[in-house]
Structures are given as structure tokens and as C-alpha cells.
Amino acid sequence: MPTLPAPEVAREWLATMMLIRRFEERAGEMYARAKIGGFLHLSIGEEATIVGSARALRESDYLISTYRSHGHALVRGTPPESVMAELFGRVDGCSHGRGGSMHMFDGSRRFMGGYGIVGGNLPIAAGLALACDYKGSDDLTLCTFGDGASNQGTFGETLNLAALWQLPVLFMVINNQFGMGTALRRHSAVTDLQRKGESLGVPGMRCDGMDVLDTHGVVCEAIRRVREDRRPLLIEAVTYRFRGHSMADPEQYRSREEVERWQARDPIPAFGNKLVAEGALDESELAQLDAQASARVDEAVAFAESSPFPKPESLYDNVYVLDQDVPGWYSLHTTDQDHIPSRDQEASQAGEIPRQMSDAVRLGEEAS
Amino acid sequence: MAAMRYRDALNAALREELQRDERVFLMGEDIGVFGGAFKVTAGLLDEFGEKRVRDTPISENTIVGMGVGAAMAGLRPVVELMTINFSLLAFDQIVNHAAHIHYMFGGQVTVPLVLRMPQGAGHQLGPTHSHCLEAMFMHVPGLLVAAPGTPADAKGLLKTAIRDENPVVFIEHESLYGISGEVPEEEEALVGFGRARVAREGSDVTVVGISRMARTAERAAETLAAEHGVHAEVIDPRTLRPLDLDTVLASVASTNHCVIVEEGWPHGGVGANLAALISEQAFDDLDAPVQRVSGADAPMPYSKPLEDAAYPHEAQVVQAALAVLGQSQGPPAGPGGGS
Numbered sequence: 219m220p221t222l223p224a225p226e227v228a229r230e231w232l233a234t235m236m237l238i239r240r241f242e243e244r245a246g247e248m249y250a251r252a253k254i255g256g257f258l259h260l261s262i263g264e265e266a267t268i269v270g271s272a273r274a275l276r277e278s279d280y281l282i283s284t285y286r287s288h289g290h291a292l293v294r295g296t297p298p299e300s301v302m303a304e305l306f307g308r309v310d311g312c313s314h315g316r317g318g319s320m321h322m323f324d325g326s327r328r329f330m331g332g333y334g335i336v337g338g339n340l341p342i343a344a345g346l347a348l349a350c351d352y353k354g355s356d357d358l359t360l361c362t363f364g365d366g367a368s369n370q371g372t373f374g375e376t377l378n379l380a381a382l383w384q385l386p387v388l389f390m391v392i393n394n395q396f397g398m399g400t401a402l403r404r405h406s407a408v409t410d411l412q413r414k415g416e417s418l419g420v421p422g423m424r425c426d427g428m429d430v431l432d433t434h435g436v437v438c439e440a441i442r443r444v445r446e447d448r449r450p451l452l453i454e455a456v457t458y459r460f461r462g463h464s465m466a467d468p469e470q471y472r473s474r475e476e477v478e479r480w481q482a483r484d485p486i487p488a489f490g491n492k493l494v495a496e497g498a499l500d501e502s503e504l505a506q507l508d509a510q511a512s513a514r515v516d517e518a519v520a521f522a523e524s525s526p527f528p529k530p531e532s533l534y535d536n537v538y539v540l541d542q543d544v545p546g547w548y549s550l551h552t553t554d555q556d557h558i559p560s561r562d563q564e565a566s567q568a569g570e571i572p573r574q575m576s577d578a579v580r581l582g583e584e585a586s
Numbered sequence: 587m588a589a590m591r592y593r594d595a596l597n598a599a600l601r602e603e604l605q606r607d608e609r610v611f612l613m614g615e616d617i618g619v620f621g622g623a624f625k626v627t628a629g630l631l632d633e634f635g636e637k638r639v640r641d642t643p644i645s646e647n648t649i650v651g652m653g654v655g656a657a658m659a660g661l662r663p664v665v666e667l668m669t670i671n672f673s674l675l676a677f678d679q680i681v682n683h684a685a686h687i688h689y690m691f692g693g694q695v696t697v698p699l700v701l702r703m704p705q706g707a708g709h710q711l712g713p714t715h716s717h718c719l720e721a722m723f724m725h726v727p728g729l730l731v732a733a734p735g736t737p738a739d740a741k742g743l744l745k746t747a748i749r750d751e752n753p754v755v756f757i758e759h760e761s762l763y764g765i766s767g768e769v770p771e772e773e774e775a776l777v778g779f780g781r782a783r784v785a786r787e788g789s790d791v792t793v794v795g796i797s798r799m800a801r802t803a804e805r806a807a808e809t810l811a812a813e814h815g816v817h818a819e820v821i822d823p824r825t826l827r828p829l830d831l832d833t834v835l836a837s838v839a840s841t842n843h844c845v846i847v848e849e850g851w852p853h854g855g856v857g858a859n860l861a862a863l864i865s866e867q868a869f870d871d872l873d874a875p876v877q878r879v880s881g882a883d884a885p886m887p888y889s890k891p892l893e894d895a896a897y898p899h900e901a902q903v904v905q906a907a908l909a910v911l912g913q914s915q916g917p918p919a920g921p922g923g924g925s
């Protein structure tokens with residue numbers, strides 16, 4: 219059994235799990251009030267997998283995850299304000315309103331993104347790891363994905379390549395028991411997911427994803443090995459998502475009892491109570507940490523509300539990295555006149571042609 | 587200037603850029619020990635070693651995705667896909683990831699990745715190995731698309747592609763690898779993107795040809811001049827994004843007639859797009875509808891006579907030019923027919 223970290227460290231882990239929980243609960247409410255559009259995938263119940271693993275990283279290590287990634291941005295220190303603003307589609311969002319819930323990003327904190335394509339982040343993770351090796355740094359990449367993603371072609375391709383090229387990447391399959399509504403045993407022939415990389419040369423480990431201490435302990439050990447041996451590993455974090463797959467999920471694929479059984483192991487009270495039992499915290503501090511998390515989320519919502527929507531003129535920003543010296547049309551549409559030499563001509567002609575046509579129609583009518 | 591084959595011009599561009607920038611490295615199936623399926627990367631493994639020239643497993647989507655990740659982390663990967671048809675296995679990483687990451691993450695990160703791939707029919711490789719798919723890539727905002735038609739452009743454009751901050755789909759042509767042409771020897775002889783090449787000047791009809799079809803168009807222009815007294819201006823856009831529409835429009839403004847030649851499929855193709863742009867922007871300059879000559883709207887067949895019939899040759903271009911000028915009866919025969 220891993221021992222508790224120093225009290226201030228333990229408190230920070232708990233506070234971060236609470237922040238992620240309160241943040242996502244509020245995001246769910248904001249979704250119901252139509253402040254947030256699109257899909258919203260919550261990781262409620264899975265917070266220990268997020269905090270336990272990310273706290274085993276150094277700041278210079280890369281973290282890359284999926285469309286279920288609000289917590290991954292928060293755990294790396296992206297302000298809740300900019301994560302909430304992204305959900306609200308505002309200009310101050312961490313992806314400036316271009317990504318939304320599924321596509322969070324904070325390059326400055328080496329959170330290399332949430333990705334909407336199941337399995338799409340695995341090759342990118344291996345590429346990040348390749349770059350670490352190439353530059354001679356001993357940084358590594360932690361790549362999280364779901365149990366469902368382990369059936370994608372990229373899983374086999376990437377694990378093989380990472381093992382073959384000895385890349386410093388830690389794959390972490392968040393086994394929350396379902397890929398949308400399809401239970402693990404109904405989507406994967408091998409349900410012992412930690413073993414799914416063995417034939418590809420990637421040994422596996424398992425952690426209790428409902429226990430932040432255990433997750434942290436196992437991930438630390440895995441990271442030590444990946445960093446020293448320059449070999450990939452696969453960790454299976456066994457956990458459960460308490461909410462639906464996304465907000466529109468009637469959850470017909472599981473029973474109320476099953477959900478309650480897992481909720482009894484909720485990682486946040488479990489860890490909070492442990493800290494109280496060990497004397498690292500008292501009950502009132504526990505309540506205070508939670509109140510602080512809620513207050514921070516209030517601020518995030520207020521900030522997101524007040525942040526403006528991106529201007530329509532910014533629609534074409536960052537489609538390309540534009541180069542002043544390159545003539546020609548990058549895009550047929552742009553709001554930046556400078557880069558598109560044909561544009562002025564087009565703008566004048568665009569007005570010109572319809573006008574000529576309407577003139578012709580009018581003249582024709584007058585003639586008849 | 588030195589005479590160089592298209593293949594060797596590409597090889598020289600890769601060598602020079604590998605020498606110039608430590609961050610540049612190559613990845614692809616059989617590009618190292620084997621020297622590349624079309625021998626474009628021959629000798630580079632010996633010269634630069636396994637760190638810079640990497641043989642990969644047959645995992646297209648993942649190779650491209652690793653290129654994306656490495657580019658995001660500051661390297662400049664050049665990934666070779668053995669043929670353009672195999673790029674279809676990597677469409678997820680090319681379109682959903684490489685093309686969109688810069689935009690999707692609000693401009694915080696760039697993806698300076700080059701994807702090299704050859705295309706084209708003529709070797710009886712049938713429907714899984716012979717297509718021309720420029721239009722599929724050209725369709726995607728966020729990608730740049732280059733399709734060099736000469737050895738000089740192959741070298742100059744590839745060097746530019748490697749130095750660009752955007753993901754570039756770099757489309758080579760299998761039938762061009764062996765052709766020779768004059769290539770500038772200076773290392774900094776780059777060919778900028780977004781600048782069309784006027785391969786031949788003429789005043790009667792504008793013929794736009796891309797990739798191998800630029801050559802076909804040039805040969806057709808010679809026949810048109812010699813046998814029909816028709817002076818065709820031949821334009822090779824060289825890059826489809828960015829597109830040098832100005833040069834095409836200026837030519838159409840003086841010739842008032844236009845033929846577009848491509849090897850790919852006509853429906854939603856390069857010619858369809860260009861014809862739309864010309865009609866939107868230069869309708870009054872046209873004396874006749876734009877004519878397209880394209881590959882047949884069918885999968886590429888194996889049998890030689892069928893394959894020959896399925897992509898454009900000089901004769902169809904000549905016919906199309908005469909048709910657009912009103913000097914022949916009916917639309918030109920052959921693949922793609924008239925527009």
C-alpha cells in the first residue's frame with residue numbers, strides 16, 4: 219500500500235480532484251441551460267486517474283488525452299476560467315473558441331490536447347515522445363485513452379512502433395468499463411486490458427483508478443521505468459464513469475445498482491476520509507477545500523459569461539500560418555486582405571458581376 | 587543549371603534540407619535500407635544514419651500521426667507514403683489532425699509536416715495503386731498542396747515545403763521520376779508556393795495542366811502550333827493551395843479561352859474547381875465555356891488499352907483546345923470528354 223505523501227501535497231491532490239468534480243458538475247448545469255453546445259463528456263468518477271497520473275509527471279513532460287479532457291487541462295494548471303470559457307465558446311477559451319469541450323489545449327503547460335477522434339491521439343503521443351528522444355531530453359509523454367480506443371488500429375500500430383523504436387511514452391487506458399454504451403466484455407476479446415500490449419512488445423501494469431494514491435504509486439513506478447529504460451509501458455486504470463457517456467445518454471446499458479456500487483467507491487470522499495483518518499486534514503478543512511473549489515468554479519462561470527464571443531471576422535484566423543511572401547490563394551475565403559492578392563480584385567468583381575447581371579435583366583425588361 | 591532527373595532532384599532537396607536543418611528527418615516504409623519504393627531516398631540512410639532516416643512498419647495512419655506529434659514538438663518531419671492510394675489509410679491523421687490542429691487549438695501550435703506521395707497511372711497497377719487524388723487534399727482547409735511537374739520544381743518546391751510552417755501534401759508523379767530537366771544548382775534556389783509556372787506563352791488559348799498533365803499540355807501546345815497554327819499558353823499552377831489564380835486569370839483575359847487538363851477524376855476535381863473560379867471571376871473574359879480534359883470517371887483499370895483510355899493524352903488536349911476555339915466539331919473524344 220503506497221504511503222500518503224506530505225500533507226500539503228495530499229491536500230493539493232484532493233483540492234484538484236474537487237475542482238475537477240465541481241467544475242464538471244457545473245459544466246453539466248451550464249449545458250442544461252444551453253450555455254454550452256455540442257458534446258460534453260464528463261469524467262466524474264474518474265478524477266483519481268487524472269490527478270494520480272498527472273502528478274507523477276514533471277512539468278516538462280507531455281500529457282495528451284481525449285475528448286474527455288476538462289480535467290486534464292485543469293490538472294496541468296490551465297485556469298478554470300479559460301476551460302469554462304472554451305466550453306462557452308468564448309474568445310478567452312484555452313483554444314480561443316475553436317475547439318470546444320472535445321478539443322482543449324494548453325501548449326504552454328505541455329497539455330497537448332484533447333482529441334475528438336477515438337484513438338487519434340495515440341500516434342501523436344508517439345510523435346511527441348519521438349521528439350523528446352530526438353532532442354536528447356529525458357522528457358516523456360503520458361497518453362490517456364479509453365477502453366474502447368484500445369480496439370482502434372492506431373492502438374496496435376502505435377504500441378508496436380513505440381516498442382520498436384523504444385520511445386518514452388506511457389500509454390494509459392482509462393478502463394471506465396464502457397465505450398459509449400458498449401460494455402468492455404462486449405467490445406474487447408481481451409478484457410484484461412493491461413495485457414493488450416504484450417504481443418506488441420509493451421508490458422502492462424494495472425492500478426486502481428478509484429484510488430488516487432494507488433494510481434499515483436503505479437504511474438510513478440511506470441514513469442521511472444519509461445524514463446530510465448526508454449521503453450513504452452501500458453497502464454490500465456480500472457475506474458468507472460458515474461455520468462452518461464455524454465449529456466444525451468439515457469444509460470439503458472447499465473443498472474442503477476451497478477452505478478451505485480461504484481459510487482460507493484467515489485475517489486474523492488475516499489481520499490478525503492483517508493486524509494482525515496490519517497490526521498492530515500480535519501473535517502472542517504475538508505469542507506473548506508470543497509467550498510474553495512466551488513467558489514473557483516463560480517469565478518470561472520462569471521469569467522466565461524463575460525468573455526466575448528470570437529468576432530465573426532476572426533473565422534479564418536489560423537487556418538494557415540500565413541506567409542507575407544507567399545502570393546496566391548491559401549483559402550477562397552479570408553478576412554485578411556493583405557495575404558490574398560486576388561482578393562481586392564475579387565471583391566470588386568464580386569460586386570461587379572451581380573450588378574452587371576441585374577443591369578442586364580433590367581435592360582432586357584425595359585426593352586421588352 | 588545541371589540536367590537532373592526528377593527523382594534525383596527530390597533526393598537532392600532532401601539531402602540539402604537534412605544538411606541544413608538538424609530538425610528535419612525522414613520517415614516512411616522502406617525509405618532507408620531499400621532506398622524507397624521509387625528510390626527517391628536512395629543513399630540518405632548511409633549519409634545521415636538511422637536517427638534522421640527511419641524505416642517504419644506498414645502503419646500509414648500512425649506514421650503520419652507521429653509526424654504530426656513530432657512537428658508539434660518542434661521537429662520538421664518529412665513522411666513518405668509509398669503511393670497516394672495508401673494515404674487514404676492515413677486520412678484521419680491528415681485531415682482531422684494535421685490540417686486542423688493549428689486552427690482547432692486557436693493557433694497555439696503549428697504542424698510543419700511534409701507528406702510526400704507519388705500518384706499516377708500508366709504502370710498497369712490497377713485500381714488500388716494508380717489514382718490521382720490532388721482534389722481530395724486540395725479540398726481541405728489547413729493543408730497546402732504542391733504537385734511539381736518538372737525536376738526543377740520538384741526540388742525547389744520540396745525545399746520550400748520543408749521550410750513552411752503548414753502541413754504540406756507533396757504530390758509527386760510516378761511517371762515523372764525518370765524524366766530529366768534543367769535544375770538550378772545553387773542550394774537556395776527555392777520555388778515559392780503560390781506562383782504558377784508559365785511553361786509556354788501563347789495568345790489563343792490558355793491550357794492549365796497540373797502534375798504530369800503540365801507536360802502533356804506542353805506537348806499538345808507544340809502540336810497545336812505546328813499543325814493548327816494555334817498558340818496555346820500553358821500554365822502549371824505548381825501548387826493547388828495556395829493557388830496562383832491571378833496568373834490564370836491574366837492569361838484568360840488575353841486568350842479568352844481556357845482548357846484545364848488533369849489526370850484525376852472529373853467530378854469535383856481540380857478542373858471543376860478552377861472552372862468555377864474562372865467563371866466567377868472572369869466570366870466576361872470568356873468567349874466559350876471552359877473545357878475540361880480529365881481522367882475517366884471510373885476506377886483505374888489494369889488492362890493496358892483500358893488504362894490508356896482512362897487518362898488524358900496529348901490528342902485529347904489538342905482536340906479540346908480546338909473545340910473551345912470552335913475549330914472542331916463536337917466535344918473532344920476520350921476520357922473526361924468536354925466539360
Ligand SMILES: Cc1ncc(C[n+]2csc(CCOP(=O)(O)OP(=O)(O)O)c2C)c(N)n1
Pocket residue numbers: 286334335336337363364365366367368394396397398463
Ligand atoms: C473514430 C471515432 N469513432 C467513433 C467515435 C464516436 N465515439 C465517441 S466516444 C466513443 C466511445 C469511446 O469509448 P472509450 O474509448 O472507452 O472512451 P470513453 O468515452 O469511455 O472515455 C465513440 C464510439 C469517435 N469520436 N471517433
